[in-house]
Amino acid sequence: MAEFDPSTHPHRRYNPLLDEYILVSPHRTKRPWLGQVEPPQTTTLPVYDDKCYLCPGNTRSNGEQNPKFEDTYIFDNDFAALLPLPLPEAPKSPHPLLTTQPVHGACDVLVFHPQHNLTLAQLSVQEIEKIVQAWDEIYNRRGRQEGIRYVQIFENKGSMMGCSNPHPHGQTWSTSAVPTIPSKELAALRQYSLTNKPSVDAPRGPDAGRACMLCEYAHVEVKMAEEGRVVMKNQHWVALVPWWATWPFELLVLPYTRHIPSIADLTDAEITSFADILSSATIVYDNLFSCSFAYSMGIHQRPVPDAQDDVAHLHLHFAPPLLRSASVRKFLVGFELMAEAQRDLTPEQGAARLRACSRIHYLSQ
Amino acid sequence: MAEFDPSTHPHRRYNPLLDEYILVSPHRTKRPWLGQVEPPQTTTLPVYDDKCYLCPGNTRSNGEQNPKFEDTYIFDNDFAALLPLPLPEAPKSPHPLLTTQPVHGACDVLVFHPQHNLTLAQLSVQEIEKIVQAWDEIYNRRGRQEGIRYVQIFENKGSMMGCSNPHPHGQTWSTSAVPTIPSKELAALRQYSLTNKPSVDAPRGPDAGRACMLCEYAHVEVKMAEEGRVVMKNQHWVALVPWWATWPFELLVLPYTRHIPSIADLTDAEITSFADILSSATIVYDNLFSCSFAYSMGIHQRPVPDAQDDVAHLHLHFAPPLLRSASVRKFLVGFELMAEAQRDLTPEQGAARLRACSRIHYLSQ
Numbered sequence: 001m002a003e004f005d006p007s008t009h010p011h012r013r014y015n016p017l018l019d020e021y022i023l024v025s026p027h028r029t030k031r032p033w034l035g036q037v038e039p040p041q042t043t044t045l046p047v048y049d050d051k052c053y054l055c056p057g058n059t060r061s062n063g064e065q066n067p068k069f070e071d072t073y074i075f076d077n078d079f080a081a082l083l084p085l086p087l088p089e090a091p092k093s094p095h096p097l098l099t100t101q102p103v104h105g106a107c108d109v110l111v112f113h114p115q116h117n118l119t120l121a122q123l124s125v126q127e128i129e130k131i132v133q134a135w136d137e138i139y140n141r142r143g144r145q146e147g148i149r150y151v152q153i154f155e156n157k158g159s160m161m162g163c164s165n166p167h168p169h170g171q172t173w174s175t176s177a178v179p180t181i182p183s184k185e186l187a188a189l190r191q192y193s194l195t196n197k198p199s200v201d202a203p204r205g206p207d208a209g210r211a212c213m214l215c216e217y218a219h220v221e222v223k224m225a226e227e228g229r230v231v232m233k234n235q236h237w238v239a240l241v242p243w244w245a246t247w248p249f250e251l252l253v254l255p256y257t258r259h260i261p262s263i264a265d266l267t268d269a270e271i272t273s274f275a276d277i278l279s280s281a282t283i284v285y286d287n288l289f290s291c292s293f294a295y296s297m298g299i300h301q302r303p304v305p306d307a308q309d310d311v312a313h314l315h316l317h318f319a320p321p322l323l324r325s326a327s328v329r330k331f332l333v334g335f336e337l338m339a340e341a342q343r344d345l346t347p348e349q350g351a352a353r354l355r356a357c358s359r360i361h362y363l364s365q
Numbered sequence: 366m367a368e369f370d371p372s373t374h375p376h377r378r379y380n381p382l383l384d385e386y387i388l389v390s391p392h393r394t395k396r397p398w399l400g401q402v403e404p405p406q407t408t409t410l411p412v413y414d415d416k417c418y419l420c421p422g423n424t425r426s427n428g429e430q431n432p433k434f435e436d437t438y439i440f441d442n443d444f445a446a447l448l449p450l451p452l453p454e455a456p457k458s459p460h461p462l463l464t465t466q467p468v469h470g471a472c473d474v475l476v477f478h479p480q481h482n483l484t485l486a487q488l489s490v491q492e493i494e495k496i497v498q499a500w501d502e503i504y505n506r507r508g509r510q511e512g513i514r515y516v517q518i519f520e521n522k523g524s525m526m527g528c529s530n531p532h533p534h535g536q537t538w539s540t541s542a543v544p545t546i547p548s549k550e551l552a553a554l555r556q557y558s559l560t561n562k563p564s565v566d567a568p569r570g571p572d573a574g575r576a577c578m579l580c581e582y583a584h585v586e587v588k589m590a591e592e593g594r595v596v597m598k599n600q601h602w603v604a605l606v607p608w609w610a611t612w613p614f615e616l617l618v619l620p621y622t623r624h625i626p627s628i629a630d631l632t633d634a635e636i637t638s639f640a641d642i643l644s645s646a647t648i649v650y651d652n653l654f655s656c657s658f659a660y661s662m663g664i665h666q667r668p669v670p671d672a673q674d675d676v677a678h679l680h681l682h683f684a685p686p687l688l689r690s691a692s693v694r695k696f697l698v699g700f701e702l703m704a705e706a707q708r709d710l711t712p713e714q715g716a717a718r719l720r721a722c723s724r725i726h727y728l729s730q
């Protein structure tokens with residue numbers, strides 16, 4: 001029989017962050033695609049749009065006027081999914097299978113840049129630094145508000161990913177409960193650190209296992225670069241298609257030189273190199289299919305700045321839907337929704353495709 | 366302070382099947398929608414399409430010719446995500462964080478009907494009975510093949526849900542591993558039955574708790590019909606928007622009169638009433654926005670016919686993406702992918718909207 005070849009033979013990979021499996025069926029990329037084709041993500045936009053509620057100086061739906069901001073701008077989401085206290089308490093549950101949990105919180109919108117027609121991929125590293133600083137500001141402010149237990153920073157980019165305004169912006173939803181996914185990740189990180197705690201007396205060589213799963217994982221990937229999941233790295237950060245990636249060109253961006261629980265723990269140099277890798281990653285994304293690459297992106301970290309626990313290791317997930325071209329996406333539907341995530345090319349193939357892309361944005365070449 | 370009103374105040378609900386929470390933010394339906402609008406799902410199709418690889422008598426990509434079938438037709442997926450044994454074994458994992466699990470299996474396509482331009486909602490109960498019988502046939506056949514541990518029956522309907530051919534059809538992927546989601550559900554059902562095992566001596570009134578979570582849940586919902594999550598029921602089956610629904614108009618369809626582990630355990634009468642409720646549910650879906658309603662649908666049950674364990678209770682999930690109209694969907698993106706499922710109307714509101722729909726298909730009215 002032929003030898004095992006991950007790019008030919010279906011197999012399952014284990015995701016230790018979420019404690020679940022994913023089905024890899026790379027031979028399937030060969031099937032013809034007769035399904036839905038997405039509209040092009042490359043319309044030309046004006047620098048300023050007088051109907052955009054995110055442009056400087058414009059009036060929002062609640063009557064407030066945006067200032068003439070020059071870099072980033074933060075405001076309370078006018079259609080917040082979470083509301084602040086006080087909120088009435090839900091009545092006692094009529095049955096143990098029908099339970100409600102109270103939740104309160106706040107939703108912020110973070111405008112990345114005054115110009116309507118730009119995206120992260122088109123901003124300078126200095127401009128992205130301002131965004132990282134704004135994330136840090138919101139994390140510190142919201143994360144210290146009474147009762148807040150998690151600050152979820154994210155961005156939906158592209159109409160394909162439910163974004164309803166192309167003006168470059170992200171959101172943060174801060175909640176009184178640690179949401180489902182970060183809470184699973186934190187549990188897995190905690191479990192790993194308990195199982196892998198190095199004994200105090202053991203000699204610690206550079207290759208001794210790390211008690212933080214993500215420090216260990218980043219270290220292993222950077223060391224085995226020839227395995228081919230690392231897309232890029234700089235002085236402090238690595239961007240890689242994780243072993244257990246669900247989305248075709250999913251990226252995990254994380255610091256690999258030391259354990260960093262949160263964005264509040266970054267040095268100035270680490271903030272700059274964070275901005276640098278975000279710039280390169282989004283440029284490579286746009287260059288892959290010469291389009292404005294859609295994605296959802298989110299940061300996971302220590303739930304709030306003053307949380308006791310330091311099992312969290314700061315990282316950022318990019319979940320981009322495109323698979324074959326600027327207009328053909330991967331649908332995570334029937335089998336994926338009902339049974340298990342499934343991917344059509346290996347993470348190593350995804351990483352190789354991304355590595356082959358230029359680091360200069362196709363629109364400025 | 367005002368009293369708690371689930372359709373005004375954000376709250377979290379617990380999903381006992383997956384052991385996770387979902388954020389309910391019903392006040393959010395008020396926000397204006399400026400984002401992506403889906404293409405209409407109402408093109409007129411011919412009864413027979415000579416380029417369709419699912420129409421009777423046509424030749425498929427592998428050169429095989431479909432028979433001139435008269436009701437359902439089953440064949441091996443020409444682009445299967447799973448392959449049969451023998452398959453080469455993966456080499457030893459280079460690191461505990463990089464683990465592979467072997468998997469084998471088979472993928473079937475089940476054509477629901479010879480006519481190209483119909484959907485479940487337009488088939489008669491007798492025609493749907495044939496589909497249920499075909500599911501039973503595949504479940505028994507694949508579920509008894511060497512090494513197969515789960516038979517996942519599902520349908521992707523509509524191009525919005527990644528379906529690449531409108532000819533009415535579903536799929537089954539049979540795998541040597543119980544996939545992630547059914548395996549979580551089975552664990553939750555097992556745990557529930559251990560905790561809720563009635564003692565042998567205890568008097569059993571009609572309201573005594575059931576050891577099967579889903580039997581108990583169906584019983585509670587049918588009894589509390591005024592709470593408003595039940596959309597319809599017949600002699601054996603109930604279709605309801607579950608307390609913990611993620612999708613705006615999600616439905617859970619399950620038998621409520623007795624514990625039924627799998628499709629192989631259905632009586633003829635229960636097969637007929639299953640077909641009946643599937644017919645009504647898909648008609649109501651189409652009538653909601655007068656369109657061919659897109660969804661992914663999947664059946665969960667005892668993993669394979671001869672599995673020892675009988676904690677499973679047969680049920681079917683409908684996951685439909687539309688939210689506001691035939692062309693505006695709910696995007697489960699940034700917060701949902703990175704943090705927690707979030708919905709914009711309560712399950713009770715979703716159920717009320719569906720209950721108000723006619724049971725006669727809008728195209729035949």
Ligand SMILES: O=P(O)(O)O[C@H]1O[C@H](CO)[C@@H](O)[C@H](O)[C@H]1O
Binds near residue numbers: 035
């Ligand atoms: O098998 P199909 O219909 O070609 O493909 C569709 O269903 C599969 C199973 O849910 C998904 O993996 C694909 O992304 C989707 O496009």
Ligand SMILES: O=P(O)(O)O[C@H]1O[C@H](CO)[C@@H](O)[C@H](O)[C@H]1O
Binds near residue numbers: 156162163696697699
């Ligand atoms: O808040 P927005 O951008 O209006 O809305 C978008 O992001 C939200 C958070 O991921 C989602 O709940 C919405 O479905 C999506 O359309």
